[in-house]
Amino acid sequence: MVPTSWYLYLAAFLFVVGVAGVVVRRNAIVVLMSVELMLNAANLTILAFARARGDMGGHAIAFFVIATAAAEASVGLALLIHVFRHFRSVHLDDLAGMKN
Amino acid sequence: MRLRGLSGTRGTRAAALALAALLAAGSIAAAVSLAATWAWADTASMPAPVPRVPGAPGAAGLPPGSAGPRGRAPTIGTAAAGGGTATGEGAADEGFTIEKLLFLVFGATTALLALMVVTLRNPLTGALALVGSFFCLSALYVMLGAHFIAAVQIIIYAGAIMVLFVFVIMLLNLSDRELGAAKHRFIKGLALATLAVLGWLTWRNLSALPPAPLGAPVAVAADFGTVKGVGRTFFGDWLFPFELAGVLLLVAVVGAVAISRRAVRNAAGSAAGAPAPAPAPAAPPAAGGH
Numbered sequence: 001m002v003p004t005s006w007y008l009y010l011a012a013f014l015f016v017v018g019v020a021g022v023v024v025r026r027n028a029i030v031v032l033m034s035v036e037l038m039l040n041a042a043n044l045t046i047l048a049f050a051r052a053r054g055d056m057g058g059h060a061i062a063f064f065v066i067a068t069a070a071a072e073a074s075v076g077l078a079l080l081i082h083v084f085r086h087f088r089s090v091h092l093d094d095l096a097g098m099k100n
Numbered sequence: 101m102r103l104r105g106l107s108g109t110r111g112t113r114a115a116a117l118a119l120a121a122l123l124a125a126g127s128i129a130a131a132v133s134l135a136a137t138w139a140w141a142d143t144a145s146m147p148a149p150v151p152r153v154p155g156a157p158g159a160a161g162l163p164p165g166s167a168g169p170r171g172r173a174p175t176i177g178t179a180a181a182g183g184g185t186a187t188g189e190g191a192a193d194e195g196f197t198i199e200k201l202l203f204l205v206f207g208a209t210t211a212l213l214a215l216m217v218v219t220l221r222n223p224l225t226g227a228l229a230l231v232g233s234f235f236c237l238s239a240l241y242v243m244l245g246a247h248f249i250a251a252v253q254i255i256i257y258a259g260a261i262m263v264l265f266v267f268v269i270m271l272l273n274l275s276d277r278e279l280g281a282a283k284h285r286f287i288k289g290l291a292l293a294t295l296a297v298l299g300w301l302t303w304r305n306l307s308a309l310p311p312a313p314l315g316a317p318v319a320v321a322a323d324f325g326t327v328k329g330v331g332r333t334f335f336g337d338w339l340f341p342f343e344l345a346g347v348l349l350l351v352a353v354v355g356a357v358a359i360s361r362r363a364v365r366n367a368a369g370s371a372a373g374a375p376a377p378a379p380a381p382a383a384p385p386a387a388g389g390h
Contacts, residue, residue, distance in 0.1 A: 002203045002243065008306050010207045010240075014214050016299040021218035023291040029223045029269055033230050036261070037214055040237055043249075051244040054318040059330050060338040062249050066256055067345040071352030073261045077268045078356040084272050 007048035015041035028083070028090040032076050039069045199243060206243075210236040223274070227265045234258040245325040 014037055021034025043062045050058025084090050213233035217226045234257045241250035323329035334342045 001197075002200055005306065005309070006200075006203060006207070007240070007244070008309075009303075010211065012299070012302045012306060013211055016295060016302065017211075017214045017218055019298065020292065020295045023295065024288050025218065027223055029265065029272075030218070030226055033217055033223075033226060033265060036230065036257075037217060037233070040234065040257075043253075044237065044240065047241055047244045047246045047249060050246070051320070052318070054320040054324065056324060056329055056333045057337065059246055059249055059325060060333050060341070062246070063252060063330070063334075064341060064345050066249075066252055067349060070256060070261055071348050073264055074352050074356045075359070077264055078359040080268060081271065082359055082362070090272065090274065 004048050004052040007044055011041045011044040011048070013041075014038075014044065026092045028080055028092055028095075031092065032073065032080070035076075036069060036073070039065055203240065203243060206236040206239045209233075210240070223269050224266065227262060227269060230265075231258050231262045234262070245320060247325045248327050248330040249325070 018034045018036075018038035018041060021037065022031050025031055025034065043065050046058045046062050046065070050056065050062075080090060083095060087095055089095070210233050213229045213236065216229040217233065220226050220229065234253060238250040238253040238258075241247075241253060321329065323332075
């Protein structure tokens with residue numbers, strides 16, 4: 001049995017990497033993928049605690065996280081295509097203006 | 101931080117090669133991982149209830165090689181007696197098992213691929229690295245007993261969501277200019293320093309956790325994490341959130357369609373010479389995008 005703390009360390013690392021991607025990268029697609037990374041880190045934590053406690057409610061929560069990620073990805077990517085048609089760029093620094 | 105070679109036509113070929121290699125490596129790793137983990141689970145879950153119960157007085161099922169850690173096991177009841185070094189490793193410490201080896205392999209691969217997602221310049225390479233990362237994560241889910249969620253992870257995450265990402269990346273077909281130049285080095289350095297502090301704080305907080313609730317794995321039911329068990333959970337205590345998830349997905353579908361329709365209508369209006377103040381450069385991509 002792998003100790004639960006190992007999973008927590010890995011999840012913390014994945015989350016920090018995801019935050020770094022959101023903060024540092026300026027490509028909107030990569031930012032969305034970093035968000036997926038953070039969601040997966042949360043899922044790993046939830047499932048590790050579900051195993052440690054023997055409680056299957058964590059599996060339900062992980063499933064909801066995946067469903068939310070699917071919804072977020074579909075809407076986010078549709079918005080991204082819209083933004084690209086409007087601005088001809090997905091570089092976040094180019095999207096500073098609200099009007100025009 | 102950044103691969104200079106992945107740009108231009110030669111770089112595109114190199115990127116495609118790298119993608120294919122990544123995908124092949126990821127799928128092979130996932131297949132081997134799942135097979136190995138399940139084989140391990142089959143052989144190990146039969147006598148599992150004896151050593152997994154924490155503090156079982158006999159502990160006769162433990163292999164003789166774990167004499168050292170077994171001597172430390174009774175001190176787990178007194179939490180935080182052993183100091184901060186043995187966080188969570190106390191109760192089930194039976195030496196270096198095959199499961200820990202598998203965790204290290206898949207954890208390291210996951211971490212490496214996640215780093216590639218953030219650092220590589222080409223978003224397509226990053227997307228495929230993310231797919232490989234999801235495969236390795238699903239292997240970790242299997243090790244946690246979450247068989248159903250592992251399957252869902254592969255089918256929905258690596259299958260549906262990442263295909264959507266790759267589709268959008270290829271639809272946009274970003275040129276080198278649109279990928280963005282490297283600028284704002286100061287802000288990047290500042291952000292990385294902040295994240296280093298954040299990671300250090302996370303590490304500290306995790307190390308300060310008391311070992312007792314972490315290191316004592318409970319014996320779980322036979323249908324833990326299987327489709328049957330998860331289904332009972334969904335349609336029992338979690339019925340209302342489950343239905344709400346369906347509503348959420350419906351809203352997401354309607355929203356995505358609405359956003360796309362508006363984009364098409366705007367582009368069509370500007371292409372037909374309508375007096376709407378839509379910017380002129382919006383017309384060519386709409387013509388080529390369909």
